[in-house]
Structure formats: structure tokens, C-alpha cells
Amino acid sequence: MGYGEAVAGGPLTRAHALELDRGDPLARFRDRFEFGDADRIYVDGNSLGRVSTDARRAMEETVNEWSGRLVTGWHDWIDVPQKVGDLLGQAALGAGPGQVLACDSTTVNLYKLAGAVLAARPGAVVADGDDFPTDRYVLAGLADAGGRELRMLRSDRVAGPQPDAVAVAAAGAALVVLSHVNYRSGALADMRAITAAAQAAGALVLWDLCHSAGAVDVELDAAGADLAVGCTYKYLNAGPGSPAFLYVARRHHDELRSPIQGWFSQADQFAMGPGYRPAAGIGRFMAGTPPVAGLAAVHACAALLAEAGIGAVRRKAVGLTALAVELHDRRLEPLGFTLGTPRDPARRGAHVSLRHPDAWRICQALIEHANVVPDFRHPDSIRIGLPPAYTRFVDVWDACDRLVALMGAGTHLRMPAAAARVT
Numbered sequence: 001m002g003y004g005e006a007v008a009g010g011p012l013t014r015a016h017a018l019e020l021d022r023g024d025p026l027a028r029f030r031d032r033f034e035f036g037d038a039d040r041i042y043v044d045g046n047s048l049g050r051v052s053t054d055a056r057r058a059m060e061e062t063v064n065e066w067s068g069r070l071v072t073g074w075h076d077w078i079d080v081p082q083k084v085g086d087l088l089g090q091a092a093l094g095a096g097p098g099q100v101l102a103c104d105s106t107t108v109n110l111y112k113l114a115g116a117v118l119a120a121r122p123g124a125v126v127a128d129g130d131d132f133p134t135d136r137y138v139l140a141g142l143a144d145a146g147g148r149e150l151r152m153l154r155s156d157r158v159a160g161p162q163p164d165a166v167a168v169a170a171a172g173a174a175l176v177v178l179s180h181v182n183y184r185s186g187a188l189a190d191m192r193a194i195t196a197a198a199q200a201a202g203a204l205v206l207w208d209l210c211h212s213a214g215a216v217d218v219e220l221d222a223a224g225a226d227l228a229v230g231c232t233y234k235y236l237n238a239g240p241g242s243p244a245f246l247y248v249a250r251r252h253h254d255e256l257r258s259p260i261q262g263w264f265s266q267a268d269q270f271a272m273g274p275g276y277r278p279a280a281g282i283g284r285f286m287a288g289t290p291p292v293a294g295l296a297a298v299h300a301c302a303a304l305l306a307e308a309g310i311g312a313v314r315r316k317a318v319g320l321t322a323l324a325v326e327l328h329d330r331r332l333e334p335l336g337f338t339l340g341t342p343r344d345p346a347r348r349g350a351h352v353s354l355r356h357p358d359a360w361r362i363c364q365a366l367i368e369h370a371n372v373v374p375d376f377r378h379p380d381s382i383r384i385g386l387p388p389a390y391t392r393f394v395d396v397w398d399a400c401d402r403l404v405a406l407m408g409a410g411t412h413l414r415m416p417a418a419a420a421r422v423t
């Protein structure tokens with residue numbers, strides 16, 4: 001029996017949640033993360049993952065190496081973006097070696113890859129009007145600078161972009177950019193079908209995997225994907241601002257060139273010659289000097305994921321989100337909540353979005369008065385992120401229980417209505 005059925009068919013008691021935890025094959029990985037406040041229920045690991053003790057150790061080792069070796073450390077550090085990229089590809093992305101780099105930020109990688117496609121091919125850019133802001137802003141900037149049309153998909157806010165709509169929008173386009181898992185609703189796009197639809201219309205597809213990497217069993221090679229980017233500080237737990245990754249399918253390496261002609265992407269980097277010639281292979285998508293300590297953290301987290309197995313992680317994410325959906329239906333809907341996430345487990349990632357007209361104040365009350373940490377997303381969503389490596393079923397139960405108690409007491413009604421800068 002899968003987790004989904006175990007949850008939906010269960011008695012939905014706290015004891016049942018504890019029983020699911022006892023049968024959890026990933027339970028032992030919880031010890032590899034740091035829990036300062038044992039009472040705090042942290043359901044915001046989809047924004048910033050918890051501290052991984054493996055990542056902490058790897059960063060400390062890098063500092064020792066730096067201390068011992070100083071500049072000679074670069075003999076080994078120089079290849080780290082490729083090595084970590086290969087491990088990420090294998091552990092999290094379903095990508096064979098030589099196609100993934102761990103480097104820069106998601107925003108910068110998006111700019112590099114989208115810019116590379118627009119330099120190589122004519123036509124419009126297709127984006128999702130409901131996508132994460134940085135994606136929309138970067139694409140608007142590139143479209144403006146290159147005099148390209150920017151077509152915005154208007155998808156259903158819960159279900160996200162669908163293959164048919166992408167096929168229509170992609171006609172005559174150079175590039176389609178979409179999030180695999182929507183940052184607000186948690187909707188999981190059909191990567192295989194959408195990629196095929198866009199490619200049939202003549203466009204390349206760039207997937208943003210920020211909310212998929214480490215949460216969903218991504219299969220870039222098998223899906224025939226062209227390009228992807230994503231971060232490592234959400235479900236991969238490599239720390240605030242840890243280096244991101246990019247993927248370029250091998251068949252596109254020769255055609256595409258990064259618009260950032262940095263020296264780390266140069267064919268013969270240390271000849272330091274007068275002209276720029278991009279390196280062969282994935283290395284041409286590097287920019288400058290890689291952040292070695294951050295990459296050590298990404299390496300440690302990718303290794304942990306390889307050990308846990310993305311299949312097991314995905315199965316547990318389905319179970320955790322199924323429990324959250326069940327609890328919503330039975331205990332939260334009567335309090336005025338609606339589910340902002342697809343009900344089909346095959347169509348959602350590892351977070352659940354709860355919508356409520358008073359979402360902002362409820363979210364603040366949860367943080368300040370119930371020691372439950374989710375986040376708020378405009379205009380009316382509370383995101384409950386459930387990273388499988390360290391989240392227990394009983395955490396989902398307790399978070400819901402505290403939420404019901406707080407609503408019953410009207411605690412949220414005493415919270416100020418204004419929004420803070422970072423939530």
C-alpha cells in the first residue's frame with residue numbers, strides 16, 4: 001500500500017501519524033539535521049531548508065583546506081562545479097554526467113541560459129504569468145533588450161500550465177520558461193508532455209526546478225528536457241544563498257553560448273589570451289570564480305540525497321502532502337480555508353497551499369503564538385512546506401492542530417494587518 005492510501009484510508013488521529021512515522025524508511029535522516037528549538041514546527045523548508053550537519057561539516061573542512069593549502073587548493077577546487085553538478089544530476093535531476101554545473105544563483109543561471117537561447121534563435125519568449133517573480137523579471141528584461149515578444153501564459157492558479165496551452169503559445173517561439181513546481185500552489189507540471197508540446201512547436205524549454213530539486217523525482221534526460229535551472233537552499237538544504245545549478249542537454253552544448261563571457265567559461269582559461277572562445281561542453285556556462293565553501297555544502301547535501309534515494313523522498317512527499325490535504329478537508333475547510341494545491345498527488349510537489357481571506361494574519365499568528373513556521377504568499381496563501389528528509393507525519397498533524405486551536409481562540413484577529421519585507 002502506498003503512502004497516499006495509508007493516509008486517506010487511515011483513522012486520521014495523532015496516533016495514526018505517529019504510526020506512519022514509525023514505518024518511515026527515511027526517519028533516520030532526521031538526525032542529520034539541526035533542531036535548535038524542539039517545540040518549533042518548521043514547515044518553511046521550501047523557502048530555506050534546515051541546517052544539514054553534513055553541510056556544516058563540509059564547509060568547515062573547506063575552511064581547513066583553505067587554511068592548509070591556500071592558493072594551491074585551486075588544483076582541486078577548479079573542477080568542483082562540474083563534480084557537484086554531476087552528483088546533483090545523478091541524485092536529484094535524472095541527468096547524466098557532463099550536463100549539470102553547480103554555480104551562480106538561479107537568477108543568474110536563468111539569465112545565462114535564456115540569453116543563450118535568444119542569441120541563437122529568433123522568436124518570442126513564453127513565460128507563465130503566475131511564475132516566481134525573478135523568472136518573469138529576467139525574461140521581461142531579456143525580451144526588452146532583444147526586442148522580442150514576451151507571451152504570458154494565463155494558467156489556472158491552482159492547476160498551473162497545461163500542455164495544450166503551451167503548444168499554442170509556443171508556436172513561433174524561441175523559448176518557453178516554466179517552473180516545474182509552482183512556488184505558490186505547489187502544482188507539478190507535466191514535464192514530459194509540456195516539453196514535447198513546446199518542442200513540436202519549435203521552441204526549447206527551460207525548466208525552473210527550485211521547488212522540485214530534492215523534493216520530486218525529476219527525470220530531465222528521460223523527459224527529453226532542453227535546459228533547467230534551480231536552487232539548492234530549499235529542499236536541498238545547502239544554506240542561505242548556496243550556489244544554484246544549471247542543466248543543458250548535451251545536444252545543445254555546441255549551439256548555445258552564455259551571454260556572460262567570463263574567464264571560467266573560456267576554452268583555454270589560463271592562456272589568458274586576447275580573445276574569447278567558449279570551452280567545449282557544459283563548462284562554457286560557467287561565469288567566474290566558483291564559491292568553494294558553498295559548493296562543499298551542496299556536495300554534502302546531494303550525497304545525503306543520493307543515500308536516501310529520490311524515489312523514497314518522493315514517496316514520502318506524497319504521503320506528507322496527502323495527510324495535509326486530508327487534514328485540510330476535515331478540519332480546516334470548516335474554518336474558511338480552501339485548498340490551493342492540486343488534489344492529485346501526481347500533480348503536486350512537496351508543499352501544500354492553504355488559502356484563506358485572512359491568510360496574512362493567520363500566518364503571523366502561527367509564527368508568533370503557536371511556534372509553527374510556514375510562510376505567506378500574496379494574496380491569500382499560507383504555504384506548508386514538507387521536506388521529506390526531516391519532516392515527520394506528526395509534525396503535519398501538530399501544525400494543523402495548533403492552527404485549529406489558534407483559529408478557535410481568534411488569536412489571528414489580534415495580529416496587525418501590515419506585511420513585513422521578508423516572510
Ligand SMILES: *Cc1c(COP(=O)(O)O)cnc(C)c1O
Nearest residue numbers: 105106107132179183208210231
Ligand atoms: C526560490 C526561487 C528562485 C530563487 O532565485 P535566486 O536567484 O536564488 O534568488 C527562483 N525561481 C523560483 C521558481 C524559486 O522558487
